[in-house]
Amino acid sequence: METIRTYLDNLFAGLPKTNRVQALRSELYLNMEERYHEMKAAGKTENEAIGIVISEFGNIDELLMELNIQRDEKQLREATDEQVNTYFSELKKAARNIAFGVMLCILSGAALIVCNALAETGAIRFIESSNSLSLVPFFLFTVAGVGILVYGAMRMEGYKELETQTLLSHHLKEKLQAEYEATRPAFIKGIITGICLCIISPVFIFLLSEFGAGYDSYGVSLMLFSVALGIQFLIKSGMLRDGYKKLLKLEDYALEKRRSNQVIGVVASVVWPLAVVIFLLLGFLKHAWGTAWIVFPVTGLLFGIFSSVYSATAKHKESI
Amino acid sequence: MISSDTMRGYNDIILLSLLLNQASYGYELSRQIRERTEGLYSIKETTLYSAFERLLRNGYIVSFFGEESFGKRRTYYRITPKGRAYYFEKCEEWELTKTVISKFVINQRGI
Numbered sequence: 001m002e003t004i005r006t007y008l009d010n011l012f013a014g015l016p017k018t019n020r021v022q023a024l025r026s027e028l029y030l031n032m033e034e035r036y037h038e039m040k041a042a043g044k045t046e047n048e049a050i051g052i053v054i055s056e057f058g059n060i061d062e063l064l065m066e067l068n069i070q071r072d073e074k075q076l077r078e079a080t081d082e083q084v085n086t087y088f089s090e091l092k093k094a095a096r097n098i099a100f101g102v103m104l105c106i107l108s109g110a111a112l113i114v115c116n117a118l119a120e121t122g123a124i125r126f127i128e129s130s131n132s133l134s135l136v137p138f139f140l141f142t143v144a145g146v147g148i149l150v151y152g153a154m155r156m157e158g159y160k161e162l163e164t165q166t167l168l169s170h171h172l173k174e175k176l177q178a179e180y181e182a183t184r185p186a187f188i189k190g191i192i193t194g195i196c197l198c199i200i201s202p203v204f205i206f207l208l209s210e211f212g213a214g215y216d217s218y219g220v221s222l223m224l225f226s227v228a229l230g231i232q233f234l235i236k237s238g239m240l241r242d243g244y245k246k247l248l249k250l251e252d253y254a255l256e257k258r259r260s261n262q263v264i265g266v267v268a269s270v271v272w273p274l275a276v277v278i279f280l281l282l283g284f285l286k287h288a289w290g291t292a293w294i295v296f297p298v299t300g301l302l303f304g305i306f307s308s309v310y311s312a313t314a315k316h317k318e319s320i
Numbered sequence: 321m322i323s324s325d326t327m328r329g330y331n332d333i334i335l336l337s338l339l340l341n342q343a344s345y346g347y348e349l350s351r352q353i354r355e356r357t358e359g360l361y362s363i364k365e366t367t368l369y370s371a372f373e374r375l376l377r378n379g380y381i382v383s384f385f386g387e388e389s390f391g392k393r394r395t396y397y398r399i400t401p402k403g404r405a406y407y408f409e410k411c412e413e414w415e416l417t418k419t420v421i422s423k424f425v426i427n428q429r430g431i
Contacts, residue, residue, distance in 0.1 A: 027395055028365055031347040038351075058324075058364025066370040 003050050004032050006170040010078060011060050013167055015069060024067075032057070079166040079247070084176070087159055088243060095239035097152025099232045104145030106228040109280055110221035112138035117217040163246040173248065180244040190237030197230030202293055220283070223293065267306065275299040322361055331363065331371045332380075333414065336399060336407040339381060343398040346372070372397060380406050 012025050032053045039049035115137050168176065201223040208219030244250070275295050282292035338344065338352055346368055354362050375381045380403030386396040399407070 023395070024369065027346060028369070030392055030394060031350070031365060034347045056362060056364060058366030060366055063366040063370050063373075066373040 001033065001036065003170045004036065004053060005029070006173070007054060007057075008032070010167045010169075015064075020067070021069065024063075028057075078169055079162055079172065081172060083162055083166075084168075084172060084247065087162055087247070088240075090155055090159065091239060091243045094152045094155040095236045097148050097155065098239070099235040101145045101147070101149025101152060102231055102235060103228040104141050104148065105276075106145075106224050106231065108138045108141030108145060109283075110224040110228075111141050113217045113224075113283075114221050166247075168247065176244060176248055180248060180250075183240070183244070187237045187241045190233045194230040194233030194237070197226050197233065198296075201226035201230070268303065271299060271303055324364065324367060327361065327363075328367075330414075331367060332375060333407065333410045334363075335368075335371055335375065335397075336380065336403055336410075339397060339399040340404070340407065343384075343386075343396045345386065345394045345396045347394075349397075375403065378406075379403070 008025060008029055012021070015021050035056065036049050036053050039052055040046070044052065112135065204222035204226060205216070205219040208215040208222065279292050279295045282288045282295070286292075334353060335349060338349055344352075346365075350363050350365070350368055372381070372383070375397075376383060379400060381397045381399055383395050383397050385393050387393065
């Protein structure tokens, strides 16, 4: 019976949810249910019964024409197994690209600091302290990082339709749901590892400052390295998890929640780079590497508050 | 199997005739059609409900909610006097159609 319900759900997914349409849908469902039980009583197997019920359904367009109902412009289609498989293999590649790109961006800061430190101690002759040449590694890392990051993000561009405008057949939905549950422990491990690496990252500053003042900057570099590594774990586990949620339309990706996500996404793309800039400015101008990292947890907290308040008000508005 | 294109014009007659004596609901009507034609014609769900919509719009039938023994609320349809008149009109038309078309149809024996 679940198959029949999914079949009807998918057919009605793109239709306006008026009382009339809902009544029609429940009527059709009751009929199909009755026919199904009749077939079962006549000794048909589950699959045969479902096959007969669906073959006798007819063409929904015939009914829509009579009811004068237009489908939503973007019609929801069913995704194929193959589409979903390529989606996940591409998603994994994209996650690797994005994680690596972000890591390079973060490490560009470390490269700059190490460069300056080496120049100060005279380890590299041709670069003098605060010379513009010391910016070269920084820019190389940033350019490579941003390039790879954008490349990774572009990879998923072609899958926007699959993520938002498609439905899953019953069998595919069950399969993905099972995978989603099965990958939960790996996801939790990944997130915990990532968070731990970020949390312990400042320890390197304290540790290396024990060796003397000259080692401060190496401590900062190690801290950035640890954060970068942590973020690798967060991005890879998070993106894969989100992939499942998008296709299964769970939590934030439920159809009605999408609009607020777009706004939150835009705000996030402004707020986080801003946090990085503030972090680097505080570090370079105020030499506050030891305390500037507080920018990130504070941003995280404020952003979390913003997005939950925004979702709550958006939901409130919709319910009026 | 009869093509649904051929049957399109006659679904109205079939449904109205079944409603002549008593009100009924979707599934029951499609079951009756299958039984009476001994499985020769089985109306698709969407065809059935398109026909209901058309008949309702023209005032040939009215719908109302009826309780079924399982406690599920089902939409029942009842024929109106206008529907009755239309039905008999269509029956006459069918007799005419039958006469006309049969002039052009040969059966297997060639008569």
